[in-house]
Amino acid sequence: MTTKAYAAIAADSPLAPFSLTRRSLAADDVHIDILYCGVCHSDLHTARNEWRNTLYPCVPGHEIVGRVRAVGAAVQDFKVGDLVGVGCMVDSCGHCPACAEGEEQYCAETFTGTYNGPSRPDGGNTFGGYSQDIVVKAGFVLHVRHPEAQLAAVAPLLCAGITTYSPLRHWQVGPGSKVGIVGLGGLGHMGVKIARAMGATVTLFTTSPGKAADGLRLGAHAVCLSTDREQMKAHVGSLDFILNTVAAPHKLDAYLRLLKRDGTMTLVGLPAEPHPTWSIGTLITGRRQLAGSLIGGIRETQEMLDFCAQHGIVSDIETIRMDEINTAYERMLKSDVKYRFVIDMATL
Known part of the structure; x- marks a missing residue:
């Protein structure tokens, strides 16, 4: 399925409109309509290849919140209409000691990043949350239990x-x-x-x-x-x-x-x-x-989201349009944001 997104085509190019193809829904997948996506400094590092490992084209975004559009036949923990989140990972090997202990971020074979893959099993490049929708394995999707009115400010919890x-x-x-x-x-x-x-x-x-x-x-x-x-x-x-x-x-x-x-x-x-x-x-x-320390495993990320919902914790944010992302990157470099940009994906 084709979806609209924003991508960097090269390290020295601004992010611009881009079309990508999401995979078909597998039995253990969740298809999510993205409502908001936080802007992390890692997005900028990766888009500009500052860590020397970027695969282009690059669609950043790993602070994703949205609503479930569809679920695969084997999915039991999510249903259509649920508010959910996706963080920095969308897969891992699943069998190394770290994965077995719920610490997928330390996967011995390296976890699959939400963007800048490589994805399993085909090794292709993963595309992140600067897009209309995303298909993610159910085991890497999180429940969001904050009030829906706080959804934009919940997005940065998925990384920050x-x-x-x-x-x-x-x-x-x-x-x-x-x-x-x-x-x-x-x-x-x-x-x-x-x-x-x-x-x-x-x-x-x-x-x-x-x-x-x-x-x-x-x-x-x-x-x-x-x-x-x-x-x-x-x-x-x-x-x-x-x-x-x-x-x-x-x-x-x-x-x-x-x-x-x-x-x-x-x-x-x-x-x-x-x-x-x-x-x-x-x-x-x-x-x-x-x-x-590197992010957290899926189990701990769900624990964090529930803790924050219980204590009324969200991020302090400034909401931006998708076409304001390049300006937001420059402002982020100057620390001109209190304290996280979040893209309203309805503007895409």
């Missing part, structure tokens, strides 16, 4: 939400935890909201004085200007966990020193260039840990 929720859960953040969130962008603002809802005492670290009020509004108990040595010094050795969401190269030592003994800083931002080397001494003198 799970990317921050998963490490907070893995490192057992909860009541009594003292947590630092580095950066207040698409990821950071979700980290603040979710950590606060988990019961943690949350400190936001930002280089932007103008974001202090917003950080407090979003749920931070305190805001520290990370360019101010005295403010940073006041937090040395005080934090159990730091979620570092910054996707640009920066010095990590200043933040590692804020951790208590046995504290962990987890990186979820993936810069195009490496971070400067950090001091091993900062790690060994406090038995501190520097870690990374």
Whole structure:
């Protein structure tokens, strides 16, 4: 079936209207009419081949919410009319240890991305959510239980939400935890909201004085200007966990020193260039840990969506038309959005 979309044809070309063919509905598939799609920084990295792995043409978009149009004969968990979501993955090998444990994002054979494939079993390029509809294996479709009026603001939870929720859960953040969130962008603002809802005492670290009020509004108990040595010094050795969401190269030592003994800083931002080397001494003198985390598995993503629905958490968004996507990319590079662009797919 043919569907309308927006695609990048080359790294140096703007996104433009594109027609693609979705596969026919298989027995275990769900056909979804896309209502909204969030705009992730990964979309820009991929469209412009900044990670050197893009297959063209490229239709980005992995923060998808929509309504079920049809289901395959073997599908039992979804029905026509359901509100659903699709995140960063649409398939995995299904048999490696990670997949068996519900951690498909760490699939030993590499999960199939919602866009920029390669898809299984044919190896073709997958096309994402900057499109009218999508066909996805039922095991990679999520139930959305937020009110329908919040649907646009739910879309970024499918990437920004799970990317921050998963490490907070893995490192057992909860009541009594003292947590630092580095950066207040698409990821950071979700980290603040979710950590606060988990019961943690949350400190936001930002280089932007103008974001202090917003950080407090979003749920931070305190805001520290990370360019101010005295403010940073006041937090040395005080934090159990730091979620570092910054996707640009920066010095990590200043933040590692804020951790208590046995504290962990987890990186979820993936810069195009490496971070400067950090001091091993900062790690060994406090038995501190520097870690990374990648989205979350399907089971945990559903858990995250249900947690956010229970606590009334959605993303702060600016809705755009599909034909505004290239301008949105340029604004995103300037951090000129609070805090996530979401495309209204009715405009396509």
